[in-house]
Amino acid sequence: EAQVTQNPRYLITVTGKKLTVTCSQNMNHEYMSWYRQDPGLGLRQIYYSMNVEVTDKGDVPEGYKVSRKEKRNFPLILESPSPNQTSLYFCASSPGGALHFGNGTRLTVT
Amino acid sequence: KNQVEQSPQSLIILEGKNCTLQCNYTVSPFSNLRWYKQDTGRGPVSLTIMTFSENTKSNGRYTATLDADTKQSSLHITASQLSDSASYICVVSGSGGSNYKLTFGKGTLLTVNP
Numbered sequence: 001e002a003q004v005t006q007n008p009r010y011l012i013t014v015t016g017k018k019l020t021v022t023c024s025q026n027m028n029h030e031y032m033s034w035y036r037q038d039p040g041l042g043l044r045q046i047y048y049s050m051n052v053e054v055t056d057k058g059d060v061p062e063g064y065k066v067s068r069k070e071k072r073n074f075p076l077i078l079e080s081p082s083p084n085q086t087s088l089y090f091c092a093s094s095p096g097g098a099l100h101f102g103n104g105t106r107l108t109v110t
Numbered sequence: 111k112n113q114v115e116q117s118p119q120s121l122i123i124l125e126g127k128n129c130t131l132q133c134n135y136t137v138s139p140f141s142n143l144r145w146y147k148q149d150t151g152r153g154p155v156s157l158t159i160m161t162f163s164e165n166t167k168s169n170g171r172y173t174a175t176l177d178a179d180t181k182q183s184s185l186h187i188t189a190s191q192l193s194d195s196a197s198y199i200c201v202v203s204g205s206g207g208s209n210y211k212l213t214f215g216k217g218t219l220l221t222v223n224p
Contacts, residue, residue, distance in 0.1 A: 044214070
């Protein structure tokens with residue numbers, strides 16, 4: 001089944017403890033991206049990648065890192081999480097048209 | 111500044127009724143406009159994508175229209191069902207490729223009551 005898989009679905013952590021949210025797609029898409037969704041603000045792009053080893057900042061990249069070492073994986077790294085990064089995170093991939101989203105990761109930073 | 115404004119913010123209708131959601135954008139230059147449906151707790155799912163030359167596109171009971179001159183789009187839902195209850199998000203793509211520089215609206219929350 002064609003899908004975008006994010007892990008974990010839920011994560012509670014403490015300020016400053018490094019974490020990684022994984023994202024994997026099995027559709028051989030070149031484009032992948034990360035978003036956060038907050039009440040009243042909608043979806044905002046964090047980082048995107050047009051292909052392997054090619055990444056670029058979105059609208060809200062501060063406090064986040066990404067890597068794209070292989071086509072299928074696009075992990076989101078929070079080196080030192082802070083409470084303002086508490087949010088619902090979505091990964092997406094695309095062949096060039098519609099985005100295919102994962103089911104989200106709800107992160108709480110205390 | 112590129113912006114996408116959606117209205118209304120929320121809407122409640124009875125099952126079986128029709129409704130229309132609005133999207134106004136100021137993204138320029140324009141590549142394409144997409145409508146997504148997001149069920150509670152799930153990732154958005156694509157409904158339609160329209161390019162500059164397309165005025166209307168349908169996907170079952172969903173029909174999207176685009177007026178590139180006035181920079182307006184609408185999503186019409188016919189004969190609504192309880193499963194249509196969701197947030198509907200308008201997304202506009204700027205220049206540089208299909209997924210480059212996406213601007214998201216904040217969504218319209220639709221509730222369909224029996």
